[in-house]
Every structure is written in C-alpha cells, then in structure tokens.
Amino acid sequence: MVGISCLKSLLCRVQEKEIEFDVMTAIHLPVSERVLDKLADILFAADEILDMLHVEETVFDARTVAVERAAQTVYNQVNELMKTMSD
Numbered sequence: 001m002v003g004i005s006c007l008k009s010l011l012c013r014v015q016e017k018e019i020e021f022d023v024m025t026a027i028h029l030p031v032s033e034r035v036l037d038k039l040a041d042i043l044f045a046a047d048e049i050l051d052m053l054h055v056e057e058t059v060f061d062a063r064t065v066a067v068e069r070a071a072q073t074v075y076n077q078v079n080e081l082m083k084t085m086s087d
Contacts, residue, residue, distance in 0.1 A: 032085060039082050046075035 029037075049071040053064060060068075 036082060036085055039078050039085075043075060043078045043082065046071050046078065050075065 050068065052058075053068050053071070058064060
C-alpha cells in the first residue's frame with residue numbers, strides 16, 4: 001500500500017500538513033522550503049489518487065491502469081526529488 005512505509009516515503013511528514021498556505025509567511029521562507037512545500041502537496045495528491053483507485057469497487061480497465069501507473073510514477077519521482085532536496 002502506498003504511503004505506509006515512512007522508510008521509503010516522505011509522505012509521513014506530509015500527513016500533518018496544514019491546509020492553509022500563508023503567502024505572507026511563505027515569501028520569507030527560503031525557496032527550497034517553498035518548493036518542498038509544493039512538492040509535498042503533489043506527493044499527498046498522488047497518494048490520494050492511488051488510495052481512491054485501491055477500493056474494492058474499482059474496475060481496472062485500460063484507463064484506470066494508465067492512471068494508476070502515472071500516479072505511481074509521479075509519486076515515486078516527487079518522493080525521490082524531496083529526498084534529494086531534504087538531504
């Protein structure tokens with residue numbers, strides 16, 4: 001299952017993320033922090049998409065499989081980029 005292993009994913013850091021994004025505070029943050037924040041949004045959204053697809057009612061036709069692969073690819077790429085940026 002996606003997002004359950006904090007050893008492989010930075011999603012565990014994103015779970016407690018605030019919904020509100022304060023532009024006035026954010027402008028004073030380093031660019032890398034702002035980029036990581038937006039990447040966290042993408043990572044969280046990709047995880048939500050994968051969760052939506054992994055319910056019993058989902059019929060895995062060609063379109064659904066393509067969406068799943070794309071979302072998993074985005075998740076993996078963003079996760080790796082976040083790891084690189086946070087090291």
